[in-house]
Amino acid sequence: MTNAARPSPIAWLIAPAGLLFVLFFVLPFAVMTAMSFYSGNPVTNPNAFLTTRHYERFIFDTAGIFHEALWSTLRIGLITTVISLLIGYPLAHWMARMQSRLGHALVLMAVIAPMLTGIVVRTFAWMTILQDKGVINTTLMQWGLIEKPLPLMYNEFGTIVALVHIYVPFMVLTLTGVIGRIDERLEQAARSLGAGRLRAFVEVTLPLSLPGILAGSLLVFALSISAYVTPSLMGGTDVLTLPMLIAQQVGTSFNPNFAGALGVILLLVSLAIVVAYNRILARLAGGQGMA
Amino acid sequence: MISRRKALRTGAGLAALATVGAPSILHAQxxxxxxxxxxxxxxxxxxxxxxxxxxxxxxxxxxxxxxxxxxxxxxxxxxxxxxxxxxxxxxxxxxxxxxxxxxxxxxxxxxxxxxxxxxxxxxxxxxxxxxxxxSAIGLGFRTDKGLTKPTSWKDLADPKLAGARGGYLIPVNSLGQAHLMMLGKVYGKGLTDLDAAYKALEALKPIKLVDFTGQMEKMLLSAEVSMGVIHDSGVYRYEGANMQPVDFASPSEGVLAxxxxxxxxxxxxxxxxxxxxxxxxxxxxxxxxxxxxxxxxxxxxxxxxxxxxxxxxLTTPEKVATLIQPDWKWYNARREDIDARVTKILKG
Known part of the structure; x- marks a missing residue:
């Protein structure tokens, strides 16, 4: 056997990750996709037959809720991503350029600390702050500034506030690494050639940090559109997302086939958005593709 | 020809294999x-x-x-x-x-x-x-909000309770589903009168909805709602040292099982x-x-x-007689339509 025919050491190192990806993503996704084209569970129900009715049910949406749920899911995901980016970018830039190691470590701890508590706990914390009898409304009413509670919860606003709080650390950590690797001298060179602070940032630092923006945005978007606990607890009657519908179909309507179809649809629509986003950013950066 | 030693070895091997292959034998007791x-x-x-x-x-x-x-x-x-x-x-x-x-x-x-x-x-x-x-599904209410103890399911629709009444996300909670049927009975011809139930549900807006009973308990305890649909055990458990200003009312039209x-x-x-x-x-x-x-x-x-x-x-035949049992077979057969309809009614 020649050396060329042997797998390289890198391949062996990648193999466990590849195996995990196949076992815990490719295989379950394939099963879910297959289930979405059956009337029932073909393993336990011999009468289950192939059908496209679950997709037809979504496409024709005679119930009048599925398209709205998809749009609501994407809208919440997009808004959460944009706000996380707006909050996260300055923080990440500050962290990446920080000279003090102690200062960097302290800010890093502050960013990571919320991630040490579970999503359910953080969501319940937001509920105690934003609900009608919560900290904000009670304080404002006691001060006589408002008569009725402000609608801070049981709607999309409350859901997005909680999601942004939960996912900003993901954006910051992703961006910090990328911005930290940008050579500061490039920005200094631009300034020495007459560019102002803002122009140097917009024309040098920002384009070079686009890979970080892309990675952070995709991470936050993916997490936001698949969020279940936070929209369920914070959304009240106003918010219905596809993950909520999927959980409903599996857990209480006992229709895993339609849930599978909803999962496939969510993934396909999200992929389309991700590809479009990638192309737009690549065009802005003047490159080909970024991810 | 197979030797005695070989036969014994083969037999022991097969026995060991059978034991490993069928662990239930080891735990038959x-x-x-x-x-x-x-x-x-x-x-x-x-x-x-x-x-x-x-x-x-x-x-x-x-x-x-x-x-x-x-x-x-x-x-x-x-x-x-x-x-x-x-x-x-x-x-x-x-x-x-x-x-x-x-x-x-x-x-x-x-x-x-x-x-x-x-x-x-x-x-x-x-x-x-x-x-x-x-358990009996009825109405839980705060005793410190100046409310009179509810006697009817219709009391939940009191305009004073706008935004302070609680119910359930009907597609995911059986108390919400049972309450919907009860609305048909109270405002219409019976538990299966869905048109009357939908109309009555619309009239309950604004209403705070939760997806499980534990959350309704939390909403009542934090006064986020003053009255809500809940099962008796979700209220009675706050007694003694754990006493809270909440109580349970069994409406005159009956309680849901x-x-x-x-x-x-x-x-x-x-x-x-x-x-x-x-x-x-x-x-x-x-x-x-x-x-x-x-x-x-x-x-x-x-x-x-x-x-x-x-x-x-509910420990006597008289008290048990107040229980109303929903027809879940009937409900589940219409579930998809009901889920879609109530989601549209309650959204926004």
């Missing part, structure tokens, strides 16, 4: 009963007292799953070797399970002798399996043990212990509760 059960206080009492006593008496081990929802897991397991032997859920899920052939249609006193002593509602035509306890139902899976390999478990759960002493721990009304008529429980729970 200890059967395992796979059940579903609730968490919280109920789960604590089950794990600490009820299940160990059952295991000792029936020389078995019990594997109890508390990770809800149970039915999707049963759906994907083999019907010939189901993941559970006994399914414990509320009544509407049992109806979903029986339609798919995942649980038995009926259980009789022949298989479970203590069924002879249960109230008729526990084995009525609205039940598949057998009810071991029930929230049954705790046990059923056996047809493919169970330990069916006799499964029936023995249900019989055990219906024993008066076990019923009393659990009823007083979590404020559930026992299904066995022979149970004698302490006075404070007896005063509030």
């Amino acid at each position: 200890t059967k395992t009963l796979k059940i579903t059960t609730w968490g919280g206080k109920w789960g604590e009492v089950m794990k600490a007292t009820v299940l160990p006593a059952f295991e000792k008496e029936f020389k078995c081990t019990v594997s109890a799953d508390q990770a809800f929802p149970f039915l999707p897991k049963l759906q994907v397991s083999s019907k010939n070797d189901p993941i559970y032997d006994v399914l414990h859920t509320n009544s509407n899920e049992q109806w979903n399970a029986v339609v798919e052939g995942l649980v038995m249609n009926k259980i009789t006193a022949k298989e479970v002798p203590n069924i002879a002593d249960v109230y008729p509602y526990a084995v009525s035509d609205k039940i598949v399996g057998v009810t071991i306890f029930t 929230l049954e705790q139902v046990l059923n056996v899976t047809p493919g169970s390999k330990v069916k006799e043990l499964a029936f023995a478990y249900i019989d055990y759960m219906l024993r008066p002493d076990v019923q009393k212990m659990l009823a007083e721990a979590v404020w559930y009304s026992p299904a066995n008529q022979k149970v004698k509760l302490e006075a404070k429980y007896d005063a509030k729970l």
